[in-house]
Amino acid sequence: MSTSATEREPRAAESAPDRGRTPRRGWSDLPSPLRHLLFAALALAAVTGLLLVTGDLTALRMAAVGYTMLAVAGLQLLTGGSGQVSLGHGAFMMIGAYTMALLVLNLPMLPLAVNLVLVVAVAVVAGIAVGAATARLHGPYLAGATLILAVGLPGLTHRYHEVFGGSNGLTVHTAGAPPFLQGLVSDSEWKALVVWTAVVLALAVLATISTGRLGRRMRTVRDDETAAAMSGIPVGGTKVTAFVIASAAGGLAGGLQVYVLGTATPSMFTLALSLTLLAALVLGGIGSMWGALWAALAVVYLEIWLSDAVRAFDLSKDVENNLPIVLFGVLLILVLRFQPLGLHGILQRLRALLRRAR
Amino acid sequence: MDHFVDLTLSGLASGAVYAALALSLVIIYQATRLVNFAQPAIALIAVYTAATVAPLTGSYWVGFVAALTVGAAAGALVERFVVRPIARVSQLNGIIVTLGLLLVAQGGVGMIWGNEQHGFSYAFDFVGRPSPADVFALVSVAVVAALLFCLYRFTPLGLRMRAAAFRPEAARLSGVKVGLMLTTGWAISALIASLAGMLAGPPFISPNVFDIVFVYGITAAVVGGLDNPFGAIIGGLLVGLGMSYVSGYAGPELATLTALALVVLVLSVRPDGILSRPTARKV
């Protein structure tokens, strides 16, 4: 079931730009925020349609695609946009996740929208702190500092065991579908819908930033810091801002994850998560927002598919368990070897081929 | 007071291991300016080679030599056939491709040797404070750092390697075989990573054994500064001692936070590490 559903998914998402293309002139004349909002509405409609015809498992995985995509998109703005390579993006997800869990536990009467706003606020503060601490760092120094951030932060949950629940973390119950929809929409489908609503709104904001003045500034800083400074761009400020935006996106993603999964533990936010996010970003394609979607699909589905594929063969347990990891690594290497722009690059090339054939 | 001595000695012992990994990162940075996740992969291949060869031949040292040889060869091959074509495009892609290599190595080791933990011997007796094994770690790391320092400062090979890494076009024009220099840099770095693996592996090895050690290795490298092999040593010992004292006096759950605090503190004062040359960097 999951296979059929997921084959449909990229197509459903793909349909959005197609629809957008018809009134091409009018479309690009719209002011950028409005254009991105419209786009978001279309994406949401596509997701809703997909949810209505699939089951709970797909709903859970689509929700995962949603929040992973948001986290990757934030990282994209930071790394692709401002050129700062962060190996610790999982730390921001963790901050968002624990904020969400603590809010639900301690203030259960607060509406979800308020929780999400508070999650973003906390993540923004964290982003300012990290961004300010790392603004002067470059290259491997920044990578090393963010790496140790992702590894060190979970230590806090052990130190303040009473607050964060140690290695067992926090378990929360979040409200599902409202009563009058029961029977029509399951809790999981409902939560997936809520996640995607928040995600597409946030993505619209990210896209607006990326195409706007701030985005241009970031790219100038990325390409040449000296030139950027000479043309009057506040280099430090721009870099910190990029961190703040990435942190907000990551935090919101973590908050949404807890909303869906109902649990936040240190073992969810390991070094492996941070590295996977960055690897997926590059695999998906760092140059385009679409890359974040392919990245999220890869994170959620690739390992499932690979495991299923491997099981079709009669292999020893050691091989069966580890082969998916090897295949993922090989795929990563091959894609980067032959298409540095990632999966999005491959798709673009395919599209160009199709157009020429036509 | 005894406790302090104990903590100091164990901090020095683990610091030596971090320093060894940091050293291998310094070489890679000198040679290719990459944060290299293939280092733990190479260390992993090296220790599993040793764990296979040593029992077969009955000699730890045959295994040791085999590990270093296989590790260095793996490093050279990986550079020539995997990393070079990809890292040329962008530094980020270079990082990601080394991550891919790490996954392949971890999965491959799991496929061949299983995900269980295996006992893995020290080079020398581990009994005593400091034990002969600890002394061996410290001494070998110091020797390697000194050799590297000489290589880069006093030999034409070292000069060419640096030139190839930092000014590849200029180096090529003046007759340096840039590709060969890169491969050499990777081979040396992989050799040191293999040594680090042999020091960090005991007592137990498993496919994920170097994940956390490598993080501390990077920490040590950036704290010490990537320009200078002695920076790696200082960084490694600082991280090792700091984590040991904090574990002992405040609680082991703070060990990783200590490393984080150390990075923040040092880099906020010296963004290029302790032993950086303040004026050397151009934006």
Next chain:
Amino acid sequence: MRTTMNTARRGALAASLALALAATACTGAGEVTDSEGPDLSVSTGVTDDAIVIGTHQPLTGPAAAGYMSISRGAAAVFEHVNEQGGIHGRQIDYRVEDDGYDPARTIDVTRQLVIEDEIFAMFGGLGTPTHGGVVDYLNDEGVPDVFPASGALSWNNAEEHPLTYGWQVDYTKEAKIQGEYIVENFPGQNVGYLFQNDDVGEDSQEGLDQYLTDEVVTRQHYESEVPDLSAQVAELKRSDAEVVVCSCIPAFVALAMLEAASSGYEPQWVVSSIGGDTATLQGLLATFTEGTDAEEVPADAFLDELIITSYMPRVEDPDDEWAAYFIDIYEEYGEGDPITNTHIYGMTQAVMFAQVLMSAGPDLTRQALIDALEEQEWQGPGAVPFSSSGGDHGGHQGAYIVQYQEGGNMEVLQEARVTDRDGGPIEEVDFTPLSPEELVFHD
């Protein structure tokens, strides 16, 4: 669904979804309404010739090293059961999903097992943080959650989780028995604790502290992600702890012993069942006794006189009927790796699960399984009484104590005793498990 739903209805649904989204934005996110219990009179996952059961286990990642063997042991037993004709003519289809010990993945694979694989029951889901994330889901969906592989106290909560049945002796019960034994047999000696900094350590201390008070000279803990015990062992040595209670997993028991050996510190180790797998410990430590006098029996020098609490058959005791039986089964159906007590853990679980499936009868429904669990009179292979009825889903109720002797033999120091997790007394019991031939767990 797609074809039957007309456009107008879809439009209406979309509109109401939009309204409801707005409503969700305004109602409390943590205000949850209770729904009624699920229907258990179903036989999901049961066909005429098969029963599909599932589990989540760490097969890759850092935790795999310690825990993979559990599902391998269980798989061997189920294969054996199937070879004997299965259970009331049905073969057991045991599906193991890898969660890498990451709760987010546990939730994903558990849904996959429940929704896609349509498992009849969850069997032996491993880990406290991981299984903790799905225990509500399984109970809400009406999926029997049988024998989670962890000693957390929270599985035994029949009111909140009526379908969850604990299995492992919980950490507090086991620690009480350790505490009493230490007070009685090592009076006046200094005791140090070394524990894993999660529920293992927390619950264990709760039990130990009921018996040990002034004797405790230091409490040291470790994080399972940080494989370094030098500071902890140095402190234990400095505090002059003569008895060290280690509530640790095998890798850290071995590490602690190496650390102690390297600083010439020789306390009396008392290790709980999770870490007291001497077969695994020998595998880890054998390298370090090569070339010494104790070469013939690997790791003897470290393990000699080690005191262990236990509740299962033990692989070190091949005279035990169950141990011999398991060794034979793993020889035939295993993965070729040497059998350890960690394998025995999964094998014992599997035999008990097969046994209760037999008791549930040929007309298998989830309710029938629950009824069988509630009515089962357990007689092994575990070596202590087992509880799965009357609101007590606690599983094994106590432990016996053994000591490792030079040469690899185990001597029983204290026969099985049972207790509760609170302040109740520790009592001797007279319990002998049935033999493998007598116990009915396959056709």
